[in-house]
Amino acid sequence: GNSVTQMEGPVTLSEEAFLTINCTYTATGYPSLFWYVQYPGEGLQLLLKATKADDKGSNKGFEATYRKETTSFHLEKGSVQVSDSAVYFCALSESTGRRALTFGSGTRLQVQP
Amino acid sequence: NAGVTQTPKFRILKIGQSMTLQCTQDMNHNYMYWYRQDPGMGLKLIYYSVGAGITDKGEVPNGYNVSRSTTEDFPLRLELAAPSQTSVYFCASSYDRGQPPLFGQGTRLTVV
Numbered sequence: 001g002n003s004v005t006q007m008e009g010p011v012t013l014s015e016e017a018f019l020t021i022n023c024t025y026t027a028t029g030y031p032s033l034f035w036y037v038q039y040p041g042e043g044l045q046l047l048l049k050a051t052k053a054d055d056k057g058s059n060k061g062f063e064a065t066y067r068k069e070t071t072s073f074h075l076e077k078g079s080v081q082v083s084d085s086a087v088y089f090c091a092l093s094e095s096t097g098r099r100a101l102t103f104g105s106g107t108r109l110q111v112q113p
Numbered sequence: 114n115a116g117v118t119q120t121p122k123f124r125i126l127k128i129g130q131s132m133t134l135q136c137t138q139d140m141n142h143n144y145m146y147w148y149r150q151d152p153g154m155g156l157k158l159i160y161y162s163v164g165a166g167i168t169d170k171g172e173v174p175n176g177y178n179v180s181r182s183t184t185e186d187f188p189l190r191l192e193l194a195a196p197s198q199t200s201v202y203f204c205a206s207s208y209d210r211g212q213p214p215l216f217g218q219g220t221r222l223t224v225v
Contacts, residue, residue: 004155032211032213034213036216042218042219043117043203043216043217043218043219044156044203044205044216045216046213046215049213089155089156091155093211093213100146100158100161100171101146101156101158101213101214102155103148103155103156103157104155105153105154105155106153106154106155
């Protein structure tokens with residue numbers, strides 16, 4: 001079946017540091033890939049997406065590239081802010097069938113001033 | 114647009130009690146989903162629906178029931194609450210199954 005593996009957290013960074021959160025996946029076919037963000041006490045919000053190999057999703061300074069050869073979708077940001085502190089989830093959507101999302105376990109990011 | 118609205122936001126149940134978690138969306142989305150989120154874990158799919166009158170099981174359906182009588186509403190029913198159902202429940206919807214779903218704010222449920 002499908003699965004998503006994320007690096008364990010928490011990840012603690014100082015403001016303006018470079019962020020990488022690793023995500024790898026297992027899936028049949030050609031899934032779509034997503035990053036969601038969850039701020040404390042809130043629901044999940046879509047951060048960015050990529051629907052085919054070599055696509056780069058980007059939003060709010062975050063980027064992730066769909067790498068089919070390494071089955072990866074790592075999240076990066078060049079300079080994090082305190083307001084980026086949240087839990088980040090990597091997810092995939094099957095290319096056929098019900099297309100419901102399969103989520104990774106989430107990575108908590110803490111950014112210190 | 115209100116998006117996806119879940120009620121209640123918090124609830125404490127005793128073992129064996131029943132309740133319904135409400136979910137409604139005003140975006141005319143066909144696809145609706147119920148997930149649960151356990152601490153330190155990703156979200157697990159409980160049930161989903163591809164349109165009014167059509168529902169199907171996800172990964173963890175035991176202990177839950179759903180119905181979809183209208184496009185807007187997708188309630189989740191717990192018949193005999195158990196401590197293992199303590200979790201945060203999220204409802205989500207999308208217009209097309211290829212689109213990433215929009216999530217509600219969640220319902221935090223504790224069974225004691």
